Structures are given as C-alpha cells and as structure tokens.
Amino acid sequence: MGAGPAGSAAAIAALRARPDARVLLLDRAAPGRDKVCGDGIAPHAVAELARLGIDAVQPAEHVAAVRLIAPRGRSSGAVTASPGYVVPRREFDERMLRAAIAAGARFEQHRVATVQTDAEGAVVDGRWRAPAVIGADGATGVVRRAVGERPNRGRELAVALRGYAPTPSGTARELVIRWDTHRAGGLCYAWAFPTAHGTTNVGYGMSAAALTGGRAQLERRMRELLPEYDLEGVALTGHTLPLSVARPAAAVGPVLLVGDAASLINPLTGEGIYTAIASGALAGAAAVQHPSDAGRRYSEALEARFGRQFRQLRRLYPLVDSRLALDVVLRATERRPELFDRLLDVGLGDRAFRARDVVAFAAAGWRPGGRAA
Numbered sequence: 167m168g169a170g171p172a173g174s175a176a177a178i179a180a181l182r183a184r185p186d187a188r189v190l191l192l193d194r195a196a197p198g199r200d201k202v203c204g205d206g207i208a209p210h211a212v213a214e215l216a217r218l219g220i221d222a223v224q225p226a227e228h229v230a231a232v233r234l235i236a237p238r239g240r241s242s243g244a245v246t247a248s249p250g251y252v253v254p255r256r257e258f259d260e261r262m263l264r265a266a267i268a269a270g271a272r273f274e275q276h277r278v279a280t281v282q283t284d285a286e287g288a289v290v291d292g293r294w295r296a297p298a299v300i301g302a303d304g305a306t307g308v309v310r311r312a313v314g315e316r317p318n319r320g321r322e323l324a325v326a327l328r329g330y331a332p333t334p335s336g337t338a339r340e341l342v343i344r345w346d347t348h349r350a351g352g353l354c355y356a357w358a359f360p361t362a363h364g365t366t367n368v369g370y371g372m373s374a375a376a377l378t379g380g381r382a383q384l385e386r387r388m389r390e391l392l393p394e395y396d397l398e399g400v401a402l403t404g405h406t407l408p409l410s411v412a413r414p415a416a417a418v419g420p421v422l423l424v425g426d427a428a429s430l431i432n433p434l435t436g437e438g439i440y441t442a443i444a445s446g447a448l449a450g451a452a453a454v455q456h457p458s459d460a461g462r463r464y465s466e467a468l469e470a471r472f473g474r475q476f477r478q479l480r481r482l483y484p485l486v487d488s489r490l491a492l493d494v495v496l497r498a499t500e501r502r503p504e505l506f507d508r509l510l511d512v513g514l515g516d517r518a519f520r521a522r523d524v525v526a527f528a529a530a531g532w533r534p535g536g537r538a539a
C-alpha cells in the first residue's frame with residue numbers, strides 16, 4: 167500500500183522472487199505525483215535499484231561532489247567514491263512505479279482507509295484480501311495506526327520545507343548541506359541540491375521538538391542559511407521525516423511496515439529513499455517467499471541489515487546538535503578522505519561506525535589547524 171520508493175521496490179522484489187505472484191499496488195495519487203523531498207538519491211539507493219534490475223536515474227542527474235558546512239563555517243567538500251543523483255521525486259517515483267508495473271504489478275489509484283487482520287492474512291478496506299500486506303504509505307500513512315503503532319513525535323520527528331529555486335549561474339554541481347548555528351535538539355540543516363533542469367532543490371529541516379514558530383520559523387532560517395538563492399515566488403512545501411531513533415514494530419501479524427511508515431529515516435542525514443527501497447525489497451521478497459511467516463522473516467532480515475546501525479545512531483543522535491562534534495567530524499573528513507566516505511556509508515547507507523572509525527575521527531579531527539572555509 168503506497169507506491170513511493172518503498173512500495174514500488176516491494177512490488178518489484180516480490181515479482182523478481184516469484185514472477186507468478188499477484189501483486190497489487192494501491193496509491194491515493196495517480197502516477198507522477200510530487201513528494202516533498204530533497205530529491206537526493208544516494209549512491210547506495212542506486213546500487214540497491216541495480217540489484218533489483220532497475221535503472222531509475224540518468225547521467226544528466228549525476229552529482230559527484232558533496233560539501234558539508236558546519237555551524238561555525240568549517241567546510242568539508244569531497245568528490246565521493248561513487249556518485250549520487252538529484253531527481254525530482256515526481257520523476258523518480260514514476261520511473262519506479264512504471265518499472266513495478268512492467269514487472270507485472272497491478273496499480274490502482276485508491277486511498278486506503280482501513281486494514282483488518284485475521285488468521286488468514288489481512289483485508290484492505292473490506293475489499294482486498296491478501297496473506298500479507300505491506301504498509302508503504304509514508305510518514306502520515308494509515309497502515310501503521312491501523313495496526314496499533316504510534317507515530318513519531320518530538321525529537322523523533324523532523325519537519326522540513328522545500329522549494330525549487332533557479333540555480334545561480336556559476337554554481338558548482340555539488341550537494342551542499344549547511345548545518346544551522348542554532349541548537350535545535352536534533353537534525354537541523356539547510357540543503358541545496360541542483361537538479362538537471364536549471365533549478366536547485368533548496369530546503370531547511372529541523373527537529374519537530376524545536377519548532378516553536380511554525381512554518382515562518384523554517385522559512386526564515388532557510389532564507390538566512392541560503393542567501394545566494396532567490397526564493398521570490400518559489401512555492402515552499404512542508405512535510406515530516408520520521409527518524410529511525412524511534413521505530414514501530416517492523417511487522418504486526420501479516421502487516422509489514424517499510425520506508426517512512428516504519429520510521430526508517432537516517433537521523434544523521436535525513437536520508438530515507440535508500441532505506442525505503444532496501445526495506446521494501448526485503449518485505450516484498452519475504453511476502454511471496456514465506457507468505458504464512460512473512461512478518462517474522464522480514465523483521466529478521468531488516469534487523470540483520472540495519473539493526474546495528476539503528477541502535478548506534480539512536481545513541482549518536484544527540485551529537486548532531488553539538489557544534490564541537492560537527493567541527494571535529496568535518497575537520498577529520500577534510501584531512502582524511504576515506505573518513506568522508508565512511509561518513510557517507512553510515513549517513514546514506516546501512517553501515518555503522520566501527521570502534522576504529524571513532525578513534526580515527528577523533529585523532530584526525532581533534533588536532534587544531536587545517537583550513538576552515
């Protein structure tokens with residue numbers, strides 16, 4: 167249920183595992199809908215798509231460099247080992263949905279209201295029965311609530327505004343993340359990600375716990391942190407990010423939760439497309455390979471893949487609010503490019519820091535000196 171990256175990946179993985187499976191994708195919106203997002207497609211997501219046999223990105227959408235700017239102005243930029251992409255979600259999600267349909271999934275535009283479970287599986291809106299149902303209906307979906315799991319709140323949730331601004335001439339083709347100088351009790355930064363259409367996806371996100379001034383607060387900080395972008399007449403739209411620091415059960419009976427519906431967004435970076443695709447693929451395969459035991463199989467597979475990272479990032483999450491920690495990390499990545507790649511593997515992929523990474527970051531980042539842009 168839900169035909170975003172998680173739902174389409176689930177459908178494709180199910181059909182790859184069992185080409186004769188009957189897969190129905192329900193979404194309240196027609197193909198080609200927008201999703202408020204930074205549109206940054208991590209290399210890890212692209213690799214996951216390749217494993218599913220899908221090529222949902224194009225060479226013109228490629229971005230090879232990432233620049234991180236710490237609150238006190240220290241800036242660390244690097245050409246990453248593997249490229250990322252910026253693809254407006256209207257296009258990216260439609261490509262994935264078309265790939266799911268081409269693989270054999272049936273799509274219906276339908277807004278789901280109820281999911282009921284019984285001994286044989288689940289029934290959606292009293293109309294569709296299946297041995298397993300995958301809840302891929304995003305941050306504000308209904309499936310999670312239907313199975314009794316509470317939504318994320320406070321510092322477990324981030325809120326963000328996004329718009330498409332004209333790209334100023336001469337702007338480098340790189341992803342820019344600029345952390346806020348304010349202490350916000352969690353994730354808090356502005357971004358500027360250039361699309362292939364002469365626009366830049368600009369946005370600002372922060373912990374919901376620190377949002378006291380509503381949309382105006384987000385908009386003001388975004389303008390202050392991205393002064394080089396002309397936001398006059400740019401439509402800014404908001405959405406929430408359920409962070410993996412507080413997750414519901416991965417499965418309740420025959421109902422499997424994936425992507426944002428399962429709160430799988432990385433709390434260090436706000437990345438959620440890769441985890442949506444990876445979790446969707448695990449759930450889709452479990453649903454057709456072990457229909458009577460899909461929930462347990464999926465929960466185990468998710469734990470094996472991400473469990474260590476989820477636990478570690480929950481402990482590290484308070485550090486994203488520490489200017490000192492951000493300075494140390496950025497200084498370390500400036501000095502040792504392999505630490506930059508490690509940071510991206512944790513922030514965008516399924517890796518956790520090893521003890522020796524922590525020692526390496528501290529050793530390289532504590533020493534004063536080095537450049538500050």
Ligand SMILES: Cc1cc2nc3c(=O)[nH]c(=O)nc-3n(C[C@H](O)[C@H](O)[C@H](O)COP(=O)(O)OP(=O)(O)OC[C@H]3O[C@@H](n4cnc5c(N)ncnc54)[C@H](O)[C@@H]3O)c2cc1C
Pocket residue numbers: 167168169170171172173192193194195199201202203204205206207208276277278279302303304305306307308326327328369371404405406407424425426427431436437438439440442
């Ligand atoms: C402002 C912002 C910036 C972000 N930037 C990035 C980024 O740059 N890179 C990154 O990796 N991640 C980013 N994320 C996170 C990313 O957008 C999500 O993690 C990702 O979209 C999750 O995919 P999903 O398939 O789980 O859910 P979604 O993409 O939200 O898809 C859910 C689908 O379910 C459908 N649906 C909802 N309710 C129902 C219903 N009742 N019945 C039927 N269908 C329903 C919706 O129409 C939608 O198609 C950002 C998030 C925000 C808010």
